[in-house]
Amino acid sequence: MSHREIMEALSGLLLGLFVAMLSSTVVSNALPRIVGDLEGSQSAYTWVVVATLLTMTASTPIWGKLADQFNKKLLVQAALIIYVAGSLIAGFSHTMGLLIGARAVQGLGVGGLTALVQVVIASMVSPRERGRYSGYIGAVFALATVSGPLIGGLLVDSVGWRWCFFVGIPVAVLAFVVLQLTLHLPVVKRQVRIDYLGATLLMSGVSLLLVWVSLAGQHFAWVSTTSGLLVLGGLVLLGLALLVEARVASDPIIPLRLFRDRTTTLATAASVMVGVAMFGATVYLSQYFQLARGMSPTHAGLMSIAMVGGLFVSSIVTGRIISARGRWKRFLVGGMVLVIVGLALLSRIDATTSLVYVAVAMCVMGVGLGASMQNLVLAVQNNTAQADMGAASSVVAFFRSMGGSVGVSALGAVLSTRVADSVSDQLASLGISTSGISSHAVPELSTLPPTVRAVFEGAYGEATGHLFLLAVPFAVVALVCVLAIKEVPLRTTVERSDERDHSEPVGASALQPVPADRVR
Structure with a gap:
């Protein structure tokens, strides 16, 4: 396929990926307001995020298996339909339970979109050229991450938080139509059982x-x-x-034989650690800006530009350099070092830290994530047979999401406990009665007396810095895993050279290519 043909096919996929990423980022700045309106607790705040991550994680390997058996374009379109259904339910939710359930439905669609984009690209482009297109994926990720909080903040401050769930629906519909017009892939069925x-x-x-x-x-x-x-x-x-x-x-669902390959094992372990550090720490940044610094949702969204700008530039630049040179390990190592430095810098923040310092630390971490996140998948795909590409790609995404789920849940519990203890102790030392004040609830700062508000802001600021400190060891483990990976230059063919010369991998023995005409 020429570059133009690939970009045409990629356009609908990138729109779908944008929708998937937007579902998380657009709601981030709205969560404090949502949980306050629906009278939720800090654990409910956590589960609005975890519900999506959990179903996304659960469904990712299944989508990968389905991609080895069915029309990939139809699968992507099905994932978009599921996403739209979840968005509609979430937008009309009136209880925290229903909202969490709707977010779980959204996660099923998001899991399909994130897994299938990688699988489709792997079926069209060789690993050597894939670095270039992985850069586009990183750019879309960055665009959704930077625009999501801004859009979400503006919607919350203007028409209400429910539109944070409705806003992605037109984009999903557009992605559906574009895919129908541009993505034309032959169907190669492999005998698989889910x-x-x-x-x-x-x-x-x-x-x-x-x-x-x-x-x-x-x-x-x-x-x-x-x-x-x-x-x-x-x-x-x-x-x-x-x-x-x-x-x-x-x-x-997770072929254990894939872990016989050292690169797959180490990259998967690194993905788990990156998931813990990235999702677990950054998901609470919006809460920090709103509850520790008293910012509006729109202002909190603007603050995310520092990290996402670094991620955007880093993913584009490293993707192009990797495609040109065929070498990727130095970028993984450098990226993980920067993630560790960024997390360490953010571990020192509190409610009074200079915003310039916070922005610089976020930018450093963003550059590191941009250089490492997509390239972990690329390293695995470079060592994987084409027959196993769906399973291998989804396994990496699966464990990264798994790490994110654990990180968000565990660090959310730490945040809740630390804030509750700090608020209770400080209010007691000031002689302020805690009756009618729930230290575990997400507060509406504008309704609190100035003294109580200052106590909550200080508690959230200190606790958020502590979360980043807890994330540092996970990033260090990811760096150790990356250092242990043996670099294999990126191949210039879609299939490995040994795939036709040796016995086929399990699951590839019943290749049934569709005859000449393409499936639309």
Whole structure:
């Protein structure tokens, strides 16, 4: 395919990816207002984010498997329809429970969009050229990240937070139409069986552990019968999932044989750590700007430009250099070093830190994320046979989202507990009665007396800095994994040279290419 043909096919995919990323970023600055209006707690704030991450994580490997069996364009369009349905339900929600459920539906669509874009590109472009197009993906990610908070802030301050869920629907419809007109791929069916049992056990186990992490300390003690049952149940389910994947499933949702490749194993481990550091820390930045610095949602959205600007430039530049030279490891290493530095700088912030300092730290972390996030997927795809491309690409995305889910949930629990303890202690030392004030609730600052407001702002500022400090070790582990990866120059063909010379990988023995005419 020529560059023009690839860009035409890519246009609808990038619109779909923009919608997927927008679903998270556009709501970030609205969350304090949403949770306040629907009378939610800090744990509810966390679960509005975790619900999407969890279903996205659960569905990503399934979408990857489906891509090996069905028309990829129809799958992307199906993901867009699911996203629109979830957005409509979320926009009309009147309770936190319904909103969290709607966000879970959105996550199913987002999982399809994020996984399938990588799979489709891998079926069109060689790894050597893929760095160039990965740069476009990073740019779209950055655009959605920078415009989302701004759009969300403006909507919240003007027409209301419900439009944060409606605004993505026209873009999703446009993506659907553009895909219909521009994406024409031959269908190559591979005989696969989707391991629904393994996926269900895996997500059930993870969900129980996330429920325990996010609710312990508030609704029940960390050391209690409820905690013990949740932890034991989660571990048992994860053990059963591992057993099913290794011994029972003929075509497992997470093919364990992929981890025989050292690059895949190390890149996957790094993706988990990047997910914890990136999602777990940055999701609370909007809350910091609004609750610790008293900014409006629009102003908080403007503050995100520093990090996203760095991510935008970094992803474009590194993608082009990697395509030109075929070497990628130095950018992964440099990117992870910058992520660590950015997190370390942000760990020192509180409610009085200079905003210039905060912006510089965010920019450093953004540059690091832009140089490392997409290139972890590229490193895995370069070592993967074409028959396994859907599964391998989705596995990396799966574990990155898994790390994000754990990070958001765990750090949200830490934030809630730390803020609650700090607020209670400070109000007591000032002789202010805490009756009628819930230290676990997300406060509406404008309704609080000046003294109480200052206490909440100080507590959120200090606690947010602490979250970034907790994220640093995870980024360090990711750097160690990246350093251990052996660099293999990017190949210039879509398929590996040994795919036709050796026995085919499992799942590739029944290739059934569709005859000459293309499927639209």
